[in-house]
Amino acid sequence: MGTVIHAAEAATSETLLHPAREQLDLAAVLHALSDPMRLKIVAALAHAEEERTCGSFELPVVKSTCTHHFRVLREAGVIRQRLEGTTRMNSLRREDLDACFPGLVDAVLRAAHAAHQ
């Protein structure tokens, strides 16, 4: 008897920390958004109809850099990451962001879109 933690279980039950809506911090969110790669990720998630895996983004950076960007976004409360097996499924925390910072995500997405036209 007793508790046995298999390596596979430990990996899949990895704790992905997310700040609660009331913990979202403006400076931290702006910092998370202040990078071209992370802006691309956020814009893509804003237009996605469902969750997307990290690998589905065609970003011109190595995997570890990519993982870092997703972590910064998650820890600031910009995206939610959910494990499905060992795959991280990503979505934008649009409702939380709009509730805490009305108009901010809209303005950022509009500006990011305009910059790439």
Place this chain on the structure above:
Amino acid sequence: MGTVIHAAEAATSETLLHPAREQLDLAAVLHALSDPMRLKIVAALAHAEEERTCGSFELPVVKSTCTHHFRVLREAGVIRQRLEGTTRMNSLRREDLDACFPGLVDAVLRAAHAAHQ
């Protein structure tokens, strides 16, 4: 004859670099705004009726840190700094920011204000 640059002149005519409106970069602006002290400076300038000196902001940081924050804001194009003698006069580049990133400064100021209530 010839050009003579006096030390005093060199100091007062220090080149304060400002990006042109069309050079403003979203990621750089978001980075400049992603700090609590810089958000305070921007909020204060947004409500100021005229230019303000760096020293007029009661920020709980040493002078060199303060100078750094103003430089980050200027180099990102968020504020304009003008020398009056040896004093730097600061103003928000509201029109340039609103032209490049419609709604962004409004959303940030609203969120910053809400966070401090």
